[in-house]
Amino acid sequence: IALTIPLHLRASGDPGAYVVQSRAPLDDAFRVRLQAFGAVIVSYIPNQAYLVRASEAAAEHLRVDPRTQAVVPYEPYFKLKPPLLALAVEQKSLPDNQAFNVLLFPDGREAAFDELNKLGLHVVGEEPSPFGPVLRVLPGSAAVATGQSPPIGQSGILLFLAGLSCVQEVELSHNRVFANDLSRSRIAV
DSSP: OOOOOOGGGSOOSSSSSSEEEESSOOOOOHHHHHHHOOOEEEEEEETTEEEEEEEEHHHHHHHHHEEEEEEEEOOHHHHHHHHHHHHHHHHHHOOOOEEEEEEOTTTTTHHHHHHHHHHOOEEEEEEEOOOSSSEEEEEEHHHHHHTTTSOOOOHHHHHHHHHTEEEEEEOOOOOOOOSSSHHHTTOOO
């Protein structure tokens, strides 16, 4: 199936990650085959596919393997959660100082910090996850703290983040609030 992904949401060069789908149900033999070509499994993707970290050369080897159904580059388009994807597709600006949660690939932490620092984005928190570290990033805070504006506009920040090969997913960050803080006292537990 040919995917209609806007050009500005496609990877330029080797994306560093691919969705690799098997022709048969996933099994140990397929996982061993992925590893033999240098791919590292990150997570399962329905149906019968894995998100893998791999080079472009490894992806080509997997593409011609008879056990492989499809190999799809992990485009920036796939990394954005729905509310952000809609803004990115239409190239609309984000609200000022909007915080993001940026899920990194397990091997991408150092590269991510280097790239975020170059742009003047500020990491205000980090949490572990089963799929890699999650950074809470504030685009506007670094600009406010230094008196400088970021080298790209608010609309470009999304494209920049999603375009990084070390980034797995980008979503809006929301402050946590109590969801059920009064029930315990009401039922006297």
